[in-house]
Amino acid sequence: MGIEGQYPLLFLIWLAPFAGAIVIWALGPKLKSWSGPIGCAAIGVSFVATLASWADAVRSGPAGATTVVGAHQTMVTWIKGFALGLLWDPLTLVWTLIITGVGFLIHFYSMGYMHGDRGYPRFFAYMNFFVFAMLTLVLADNFVVLLVGWGLVGLASFFLIGFWFERPSAVAAATKAFVMNVVGDVGILFAIFILVAVVGSVSFADAFAGVQAHAYNGQLLFIACAALFVGCAAKSAQVPLHSWLPDAMEGPTPVSALIHAATMVTAGVYLIARCWPMWQGSADARELVGVIGGLTALLGAILGIGQWDIKRILAYSTMSQIGYMIMGVGVGAYDGGVLHFFTHAFFKAQLFLTAGIVIHALHNEQDVRRMGGLRAREPFAFWSMLVATLSICGFPPLAGFFSKDAVVYETLVKGHPVLYAIGVLTAGITAYYMFRMVFITFFGTYRGEIDPSSLGIRHPELAGTSAGLLKHPHDEAAPHEEHAPAWLMTAPVAVLFVGTIFAGFLDLGGTNSFWYGLLQPVFGATIAPVEGAAPFSELASSALVFIVVLAGIGLAYLRYGSTAALRDSVARLRNESIRMFPLLTNAFYFDAAIDALFVRPSRAFGTFFGVVVDPLVIDGAVREARVSALWLGHLFRSFQTGLVRAYALTIVFGAAAFIVYYAVVGAH
Amino acid sequence: MSVALANYIALSAVIFMIGAAGVVLRRNPLVMLMAIELMWNAANLAFVAYARASMNNAGHIFAFLVITVAAAEAAIGLAIVVIVFRRAEFVDVDEVSVLKG
Amino acid sequence: MILFWFLALAVVASAVFVVTAKRPVYSVVGLLANFAALAIMYLTLSAEFLAVIQIIVYSGAILMLFLFVIALLSSGVRPFSVGPDRLPRVLVPLSLFGIVALGGLLFVIALNPSAAGTSNASGAPLGPPGQANVFGSVADFGKVLFTTYLLPFEATAFILMIAVIGVIALAGDVDPIPPKARRRK
Numbered sequence: 024m025g026i027e028g029q030y031p032l033l034f035l036i037w038l039a040p041f042a043g044a045i046v047i048w049a050l051g052p053k054l055k056s057w058s059g060p061i062g063c064a065a066i067g068v069s070f071v072a073t074l075a076s077w078a079d080a081v082r083s084g085p086a087g088a089t090t091v092v093g094a095h096q097t098m099v100t101w102i103k104g105f106a107l108g109l110l111w112d113p114l115t116l117v118w119t120l121i122i123t124g125v126g127f128l129i130h131f132y133s134m135g136y137m138h139g140d141r142g143y144p145r146f147f148a149y150m151n152f153f154v155f156a157m158l159t160l161v162l163a164d165n166f167v168v169l170l171v172g173w174g175l176v177g178l179a180s181f182f183l184i185g186f187w188f189e190r191p192s193a194v195a196a197a198t199k200a201f202v203m204n205v206v207g208d209v210g211i212l213f214a215i216f217i218l219v220a221v222v223g224s225v226s227f228a229d230a231f232a233g234v235q236a237h238a239y240n241g242q243l244l245f246i247a248c249a250a251l252f253v254g255c256a257a258k259s260a261q262v263p264l265h266s267w268l269p270d271a272m273e274g275p276t277p278v279s280a281l282i283h284a285a286t287m288v289t290a291g292v293y294l295i296a297r298c299w300p301m302w303q304g305s306a307d308a309r310e311l312v313g314v315i316g317g318l319t320a321l322l323g324a325i326l327g328i329g330q331w332d333i334k335r336i337l338a339y340s341t342m343s344q345i346g347y348m349i350m351g352v353g354v355g356a357y358d359g360g361v362l363h364f365f366t367h368a369f370f371k372a373q374l375f376l377t378a379g380i381v382i383h384a385l386h387n388e389q390d391v392r393r394m395g396g397l398r399a400r401e402p403f404a405f406w407s408m409l410v411a412t413l414s415i416c417g418f419p420p421l422a423g424f425f426s427k428d429a430v431v432y433e434t435l436v437k438g439h440p441v442l443y444a445i446g447v448l449t450a451g452i453t454a455y456y457m458f459r460m461v462f463i464t465f466f467g468t469y470r471g472e473i474d475p476s477s478l479g480i481r482h483p484e485l486a487g488t489s490a491g492l493l494k495h496p497h498d499e500a501a502p503h504e505e506h507a508p509a510w511l512m513t514a515p516v517a518v519l520f521v522g523t524i525f526a527g528f529l530d531l532g533g534t535n536s537f538w539y540g541l542l543q544p545v546f547g548a549t550i551a552p553v554e555g556a557a558p559f560s561e562l563a564s565s566a567l568v569f570i571v572v573l574a575g576i577g578l579a580y581l582r583y584g585s586t587a588a589l590r591d592s593v594a595r596l597r598n599e600s601i602r603m604f605p606l607l608t609n610a611f612y613f614d615a616a617i618d619a620l621f622v623r624p625s626r627a628f629g630t631f632f633g634v635v636v637d638p639l640v641i642d643g644a645v646r647e648a649r650v651s652a653l654w655l656g657h658l659f660r661s662f663q664t665g666l667v668r669a670y671a672l673t674i675v676f677g678a679a680a681f682i683v684y685y686a687v688v689g690a691h
Numbered sequence: 692m693s694v695a696l697a698n699y700i701a702l703s704a705v706i707f708m709i710g711a712a713g714v715v716l717r718r719n720p721l722v723m724l725m726a727i728e729l730m731w732n733a734a735n736l737a738f739v740a741y742a743r744a745s746m747n748n749a750g751h752i753f754a755f756l757v758i759t760v761a762a763a764e765a766a767i768g769l770a771i772v773v774i775v776f777r778r779a780e781f782v783d784v785d786e787v788s789v790l791k792g
Numbered sequence: 793m794i795l796f797w798f799l800a801l802a803v804v805a806s807a808v809f810v811v812t813a814k815r816p817v818y819s820v821v822g823l824l825a826n827f828a829a830l831a832i833m834y835l836t837l838s839a840e841f842l843a844v845i846q847i848i849v850y851s852g853a854i855l856m857l858f859l860f861v862i863a864l865l866s867s868g869v870r871p872f873s874v875g876p877d878r879l880p881r882v883l884v885p886l887s888l889f890g891i892v893a894l895g896g897l898l899f900v901i902a903l904n905p906s907a908a909g910t911s912n913a914s915g916a917p918l919g920p921p922g923q924a925n926v927f928g929s930v931a932d933f934g935k936v937l938f939t940t941y942l943l944p945f946e947a948t949a950f951i952l953m954i955a956v957i958g959v960i961a962l963a964g965d966v967d968p969i970p971p972k973a974r975r976r977k
Contacts, residue, residue, distance in 0.1 A: 739839045
């Protein structure tokens with residue numbers, strides 16, 4: 024995989040964010056407000072180097088070896104036969120572009136959003152570290168380095184979600200995310216065990232060559248894929264390991280944008296796309312991934328309906344969209360899944376950053392019930408949110424339309440009508456809950472001055488509303504008059520408009536499209552269009568999806584956007600809050616189930632050890648050792664008479680024993 | 692060799708036994724030390740007798756080394772006796788039992 | 793032959809006297825007789841150098857040391873009074889066993905005298921003492937001592953030096969705990 028050679032720029036891409044993190048970490052207190060620009064510059068350097076290395080990634084190998092594409096550099100040989108290196112092919116290129124490009128915009132935005140926060144330098148150190156970890160993940164040419172990056176991403180997310188560590192809820196969310204991610208790490212670890220056992224190597228190339236050579240016996244390939252998918256599910260918030268994602272909203276908003284749009288949650292999509300030959304070799308694995316992806320897409324969308332926190336709405340929408348991607352790569356539509364990742368990065372970053380602008384403007388109010396009528400107050404945010412929402416709903420000709428339709432239609436082409444139905448249905452639900460958010464937030468009148476209880480907010484301090492945020496560390500450190508210039512936050516969002524609107528055009532033109540040309544060398548014939556596999560054409564499918572989306576928007580308009588709905592919005596919102604299905608407010612009881620199935624038994628197990636095993640067995644053994652040492656001491660003490668002659672006699676006795684021995688046995 | 696080797700060895704053993712008995716039975720440290728000297732000499736006698744029997748110089752050398760070490764032992768033993776006596780003014784080894792456990 | 797039995801009798805008698813004498817001075821005298829008899833016995837065994845050493849080092853140096861210590865300890869302070877030399881009761885069977893074992897050794901040796909071996913290892917012939925290349929001569933002894941056994945010889949020198957240092961450290965003037973303080977305790 025990749026043309027062997029020396030590529031110093033790859034190291035620049037890879038290590039520039041790391042250097043930034045180290046510098047800011049070490050010198051943060053000295054740098055103060057300079058740490059922001061330095062952090063941005065580190066990512067910017069990485070991005071520029073990515074662009075400069077573009078040609079290396081798409082270069083094909085010598086004629087005949089069509090699968091060799093991109094660049095590969097060996098770094099070190101770990102153990103004999105286990106060489107570690109960097110891989111730079113179109114797939115990595117796509118991810119690196121997003122990680123560094125969108126990552127750069129988010130860093131830039133953070134300079135405004137985090138302005139005046141006490142942990143300002145720390146924040147940029149973590150962010151740079153996060154980008155570095157993600158780059159490690161995508162640049163690896165083997166599973167071990169990938170796992171290192173995978174774990175570092177989890178660690179970085181722990182830092183960032185728990186950034187405001189004064190808040191217990193943030194710490195809890197960070198811990199939850201970390202623990203769930205470690206579950207995934209273990210899954211990947213087991214996959215590596217299987218690979219080493221089967222092909223004796225950890226590099227991608229050898230693992231995939233093993234698939235070609237049918238080196239995997241029976242179900243081993245499926246088990247390896249499933250183990251890898253456990254990692255994907257944990258990192259990409261797939262059912263049932265998704266519940267850390269909504270909680271991760273405890274982090275600052277740029278963190279949410281970075282985790283959701285550019286990094287982390289898309290790592291699972293990357294892993295499956297990277298290991299496509301393995302999935303290609305196991306139909307069962309594809310089935311599993313497709314079904315889980317579809318389920319997650321649907322579940323995330325349904326849960327998105329019942330949320331009131333603007334960031335949680337977006338979190339569930341991310342979960343749902345990642346479900347789409349996983350479903351896409353799962354059924355074998357690798358280019359579609361990757362394209363959806365590509366476009367999603369733009370519009371999801373825009374959604375989050377815009378939400379951040381709103382939250383910032385309302386002094387950390389996150390409950391949409393206490394917003395409303397912001398269209399006039401924040402026109403830029405309104406237009407930005409509207410365009411991004413249309414894009415995520417798949418409204419032609421915005422970016423989301425192309426990618427989502429590609430994924431949905433491909434499920435049909437690959438022969439999964441049920442998944443197709445789920446995809447279409449989810450598109451409608453997505454449109455509904457996204458426009459619900461837009462209508463509640465930007466239309467009608469401002470409800471921030473209304474008593475929270477009349478809006479149905481039962482526990483303001485628990486619901487994350489301003490009453491509970493009086494002690495918000497962000498507030499303490501940053502009195503409002505010290506806000507940074509607004510353009511710091513609006514400029515990156517403005518740049519993201521381009522991607523949100525136009526990114527989909529890359530896929531225009533079927534096999535002649537830029538996107539197909541870019542990824543075809545990676546995926547080969549598996550993504551070649553198949554004629555006549557689906558009962559109807561892609562155009563018809565797009566029309567169907569479009570109709571469903573329009574229906575969703577219409578329903579949202581009727582319930583939240585129409586004149587009648589806006590007039591008595593307070594009462595309606597109160598009604599809805601109180602009568603919300605418990606199933607939705609409790610997120611289908613996933614947390615409760617995990618608690619009952621894993622947390623409680625392991626806690627009981629720990630209690631058992633703490634109450635029974637530790638004091639009785641371990642402490643008991645120690646106690647017994649002490650008692651027996653004491654007893655032995657008493658025994659031997661009696662030998663020490665202190666009488667010189669007794670000692671002498673003992674020696675004589677010993678000598679006599681020797682003599683008797685030799686007299687009896689003989690000295691031969 | 693007119694006298695059988697066994698006679699020398701038997702004599703050596705007898706002296707050794709007398710010395711050992713002296714060490715164990717007497718309570719005067721000086722006499723104990725002298726008894727130890729007796730034991731050294733018993734060993735020396737055995738060495739010399741064996742050397743003569745096997746016509747090998749090594750036994751002589753060893754006996755010589757034993758004499759040297761015996762000298763060192765006697766010097767240190769006497770020094771210990773002297774300081775014990777100076778401190779406590781008794782010459783009964785059974786009273787010197789500070790090390791009793 | 794007669795000389796051996798005479799010497800053996802003298803050695804055993806003086807040894808018994810050493811152990812049983814009432815006063816240490818008598819013990820020293822007994823020891824002196826014992827050593828002298830042993831020296832003669834060494835001569836009969838062709839160990840002329842050892843015989844001389846026995847007289848000079850043992851009788852001349854070590855026994856003098858004993859005498860000095862006896863003189864030092866019994867001058868000015870209370871006379872030696874050695875009580876009954878009884879063993880702790882527990883040790884009686886042990887000592888019995890030891891004596892029986894030593895008796896067993898005698899028995900074994902008397903049973904097969906050839907066990908000791910009489911092979912002629914060194915090529916040197918027996919002859920009148922005092923000349924080189926005769927077994928047990930001082931010349932041979934010295935040659936072997938300073939060639940083959942040089943390292944043990946140096947080691948004993950080292951041991952002697954340590955003994956001297958140790959004695960100085962033990963019996964020197966520096967007394968960390970004065971006798972009075974100790975007695976008060």
